[in-house]
Amino acid sequence: GESVGLHLPTLSVQEGDNSIINCAYSNSASDYFIWYKQESGKGPQFIIDIRSNMDKRQGQRVTVLLNKTVKHLSLQIAATQPGDSAVYFCAEKVGGGNKLTFGTGTQLKVEL
């Protein structure tokens, strides 16, 4: 289920299930999107990215979906493992801009 923790929404899943983490972005001029994973005490780690001329991109066990109509981004993680437990951030970059703008983040907890 989902709950709101310390400023962070939380998603709890069973090991082996698929996870879907959602992100609503704000700027219709954004043309690049990226997902990061952040474990406690570490910096954000790149997972997968996508440009606005695509609506889906797949990596190893991860898929990013982009719906520009409703300004929505999702990260799907297949066969979730305990090592996937972390905070996940989406970020966007405006076309012609020079910086990534990060969302609030979602805490993913994998239960054994």
Place this chain on the structure above:
Amino acid sequence: GAGVSQSPRYKVAKRGQDVALRCDPISGHVSLFWYQQALGQGPEFLTYFQNEAQLDKSGLPSDRFFAERPEGSVSTLKIQRTQQEDSAVYLCASSLGEFNEKLFFGSGTQLSVL
């Protein structure tokens, strides 16, 4: 090392002290960013360098914050007269080219101002 290196890992300062945070980006990376991350929040942009040029400092919260990258490699973020609200994790990131998309982050410096 192969990644972005930041030092110190932890810094405790008394209110009013000046602090300097160091970032060693990945060798050859043109772009360097500083972000501030409060507890339970996403990283917030502070400033951006392309080589030694500081092209965007719009995120610096006040004139107490100053960043430099004099030789286009190592960067230092300096905070003068620290305040309690400056307590946060300061993240440095670098990217290979000028288009600033896939950023590689360091582990950050956790600053606590007492």
